[in-house]
Amino acid sequence: MKYPFYKPESINAASFAKYFDEINSRRWYTNNGPLVRLLTSRLEEYLDVKNLLLVSSGTVALQVAYKALQCTGRIYTTPLSFIASSSAFGWLGNEIHYADIDNRTLNLDPNSVRQLAALSEKDTVVATHLYGNPCDINAFDHLKNETQCKIIYDASHAFATRFQGQSILSLGDASTVSFHATKLYHTVEGGGVVFSNEDDLARAQKMINFGFNSQNEIEEVGINAKMSELHAAVGLVVLDDLGAIIERRRAIADQYRSILENTDVATTVVQEGTDLCSPSYMPIVLDSAYERERIQVSLLQDGIETRNYFDSLQSTTELFEEKHKVLPNSQCINKRVLCLPLYPELTSADITYICDRLQFNLANLRSEKPVSCA
Amino acid sequence: MKYPFYKPESINAASFAKYFDEINSRRWYTNNGPLVRLLTSRLEEYLDVKNLLLVSSGTVALQVAYKALQCTGRIYTTPLSFIASSSAFGWLGNEIHYADIDNRTLNLDPNSVRQLAALSEKDTVVATHLYGNPCDINAFDHLKNETQCKIIYDASHAFATRFQGQSILSLGDASTVSFHATKLYHTVEGGGVVFSNEDDLARAQKMINFGFNSQNEIEEVGINAKMSELHAAVGLVVLDDLGAIIERRRAIADQYRSILENTDVATTVVQEGTDLCSPSYMPIVLDSAYERERIQVSLLQDGIETRNYFDSLQSTTELFEEKHKVLPNSQCINKRVLCLPLYPELTSADITYICDRLQFNLANLRSEKPVSCA
Numbered sequence: 147m148k149y150p151f152y153k154p155e156s157i158n159a160a161s162f163a164k165y166f167d168e169i170n171s172r173r174w175y176t177n178n179g180p181l182v183r184l185l186t187s188r189l190e191e192y193l194d195v196k197n198l199l200l201v202s203s204g205t206v207a208l209q210v211a212y213k214a215l216q217c218t219g220r221i222y223t224t225p226l227s228f229i230a231s232s233s234a235f236g237w238l239g240n241e242i243h244y245a246d247i248d249n250r251t252l253n254l255d256p257n258s259v260r261q262l263a264a265l266s267e268k269d270t271v272v273a274t275h276l277y278g279n280p281c282d283i284n285a286f287d288h289l290k291n292e293t294q295c296k297i298i299y300d301a302s303h304a305f306a307t308r309f310q311g312q313s314i315l316s317l318g319d320a321s322t323v324s325f326h327a328t329k330l331y332h333t334v335e336g337g338g339v340v341f342s343n344e345d346d347l348a349r350a351q352k353m354i355n356f357g358f359n360s361q362n363e364i365e366e367v368g369i370n371a372k373m374s375e376l377h378a379a380v381g382l383v384v385l386d387d388l389g390a391i392i393e394r395r396r397a398i399a400d401q402y403r404s405i406l407e408n409t410d411v412a413t414t415v416v417q418e419g420t421d422l423c424s425p426s427y428m429p430i431v432l433d434s435a436y437e438r439e440r441i442q443v444s445l446l447q448d449g450i451e452t453r454n455y456f457d458s459l460q461s462t463t464e465l466f467e468e469k470h471k472v473l474p475n476s477q478c479i480n481k482r483v484l485c486l487p488l489y490p491e492l493t494s495a496d497i498t499y500i501c502d503r504l505q506f507n508l509a510n511l512r513s514e515k516p517v518s519c520a
Numbered sequence: 521m522k523y524p525f526y527k528p529e530s531i532n533a534a535s536f537a538k539y540f541d542e543i544n545s546r547r548w549y550t551n552n553g554p555l556v557r558l559l560t561s562r563l564e565e566y567l568d569v570k571n572l573l574l575v576s577s578g579t580v581a582l583q584v585a586y587k588a589l590q591c592t593g594r595i596y597t598t599p600l601s602f603i604a605s606s607s608a609f610g611w612l613g614n615e616i617h618y619a620d621i622d623n624r625t626l627n628l629d630p631n632s633v634r635q636l637a638a639l640s641e642k643d644t645v646v647a648t649h650l651y652g653n654p655c656d657i658n659a660f661d662h663l664k665n666e667t668q669c670k671i672i673y674d675a676s677h678a679f680a681t682r683f684q685g686q687s688i689l690s691l692g693d694a695s696t697v698s699f700h701a702t703k704l705y706h707t708v709e710g711g712g713v714v715f716s717n718e719d720d721l722a723r724a725q726k727m728i729n730f731g732f733n734s735q736n737e738i739e740e741v742g743i744n745a746k747m748s749e750l751h752a753a754v755g756l757v758v759l760d761d762l763g764a765i766i767e768r769r770r771a772i773a774d775q776y777r778s779i780l781e782n783t784d785v786a787t788t789v790v791q792e793g794t795d796l797c798s799p800s801y802m803p804i805v806l807d808s809a810y811e812r813e814r815i816q817v818s819l820l821q822d823g824i825e826t827r828n829y830f831d832s833l834q835s836t837t838e839l840f841e842e843k844h845k846v847l848p849n850s851q852c853i854n855k856r857v858l859c860l861p862l863y864p865e866l867t868s869a870d871i872t873y874i875c876d877r878l879q880f881n882l883a884n885l886r887s888e889k890p891v892s893c894a
Contacts, residue, residue, distance in 0.1 A: 229732075233738075
């Protein structure tokens with residue numbers, strides 16, 4: 147495979163070895179160690195956010211956010227996201243209610259949530275900034291002010307996204323993020339939650355260590371969601387290179403968009419107010435499921451691996467909600483989105499080649515068969 | 521502190537660096553990588569067990585065991601265990617029912633479970649092999665045969681325990697284990713489940729990766745409970761030294777027991793049929809809560825750190841079960857157990873010193889105040 151879909155960032159071995167020796171000489175391998183605390187403060191500074199809690203995965207980050215916010219009512223979310231957005235809550239035994247997406251940004255549509263039910267202060271909206279593109283923040287703020295519901299943003303795709311002058315992670319009652327090895331920024335396995343409220347952070351800090359307070363008493367129903375010192379060390383090493391990584395990925399994403407905007411390949415519409423869409427994924431929207439399938443095969447023959455993000459809507463798995471729901475935008479878009487390779491090692495010539503093959507294959511395909519929305 | 525309660529095993533830096541370079545050159549950092557698979561097969565061979573699944577923590581191991589066994593009824597467990605035994609299930613929203621312990625072995629008493637309720641095939645008993653001492657396996661087998669309930673053994677203290685010629689991990693419908701840095705064998709953070717049934721393992725394998733089957737379809741409600749390649753590398757390195765670690769710890773535990781059996785310091789009664797109690801902890805049972813408190817303080821003045829395992833009964837936290845329950849044995853024993861330092865670096869002279877100070881302080885204390893069960 148000449149162009150795999152993704153290559154995780156490699157870890158600078160010399161920098162990691164220094165941290166490893168530190169850890170080993172302290173024999174403090176986990177349990178809120180010095181490197182977890184250092185990484186917390188460095189990330190807070192880097193992102194200019196407060197109340198960051200590092201945890202063991204992006205999935206448990208969603209659970210911790212939900213429980214620390216003391217949510218007890220219904221959960222409303224998008225069917226178009228990585229499965230973790232639903233399974234985090236399904237694992238806890240919660241029923242999940244799906245609203246439809248906006249078919250331009252592909253994000254959860256606040257109006258669809260509003261139409262689904264009369265929200266109360268007990269309910270929670272979990273909205274993913276899909277492919278790094280911000281949700282309609284102003285509309286969700288309005289929904290929150292109106293109903294007092296809680297908003298959790300799943301920012302797992304949106305680590306580097308900036309919106310109206312600030313990190314996207316500073317928005318909502320809580321924003322969660324994944325630091326999985328396949329993400330733009332990673333700690334091998336890991337995640338984080340940024341809380342808007344310090345009390346929620348304090349509750350969450352207990353929750354990720356079995357509910358223990360600082361006097362070693364059990365105060366909350368908790369779990370083990372601690373990031374280890376080894377994973378934090380990886381995070382510190384990758385953070386040193388992050389400026390260059392983001393710059394390179396941003397150049398790649400810009401090149402993709404500038405080539406494709408002059409073709410008939412559709413991309414997603416960037417939410418108004420966005421300063422930077424995290425250059426995490428490069429989604430395109432084809433005309434039909436059939437077209438996506440054919441394009442994916444022909445690109446593969448050209449040595450280009452693409453990914454169906456996401457193969458199926460979470461609302462159709464029958465695992466999380468009892469009834470199949472009609473969600474017209476989600477159902478129309480879902481089988482048509484294809485993500486192109488995006489990682490720092492791709493050169494400008496690589497991107498040109500990928501776009502050329504995409505256009506060539508698409509032109510061939512469209513000349514043989516009329517377009518339809520399958 | 522001359523004798524801290526615990527020192528985690530340090531990790532051989534050269535061996536770890538070799539694995540790290542392998543991981544880095546593959547850029548396969550997590551998601552059932554080659555080192556996780558290698559560690560799985562090496563641990564299966566070492567323990568002579570089948571159907572081992574490595575996961576990200578001992579706590580999530582309990583959740584995965586419970587869900588993979590498709591348990592839906594009530595959970596019966598011991599109030600005397602590390603909080604994770606309860607909070608794993610409390611986190612899932614399950615109510616927990618506590619039965620009493622056997623006051624000789626300190627393990628969950630099968631008769632107390634039987635008296636609590638009429639169990640059915642939907643119910644689950646979660647029994648900890650406390651301090652590495654096996655539960656009354658034969659009585660639990662009998663209870664299972666009689667009621668068809670499921671049995672999950674929490675073997676987090678019992679990695680090296682052998683019972684009637686086999687690893688304790690091969691018993692029950694599932695046995696779970698923690699590989700936390702403070703354990704006899706560790707992967708920094710991590711855990712495992714050994715299933716008696718291959719189908720349960722297959723279900724669990726999907727569950728720890730968001731429910732994906734091998735065709736990349738969502739088949740189960742899952743979560744991210746994967747062990748990373750870095751943590752697996754630590755496991756492989758520590759496994760190389762494990763024979764020596766266990767031998768040394770066993771010698772220390774034997775020395776403690778042989779000194780203390782000739783004194784008036786009580787220890788726990790080893791379950792009949794046990795070939796080896798995992799030398800994970802060295803518990804002693806004092807005559808009262810008052811005595812424990814005083815002894816702990818005076819040992820600390822002698823440079824010896826001990827630990828109250830466990831500070832409070834889980835049945836009294838009010839987080840997991842609505843009513844305070846009367847559990848006479850648990851309530852009488854819980855405030856009287858004290859664990860002594862136990863790790864390979866302690867020399868024979870250290871153990872003699874610790875036992876001397878314990879006896880001296882206890883004799884002093886008992887001469888000043890009559891014994892009572894507080």
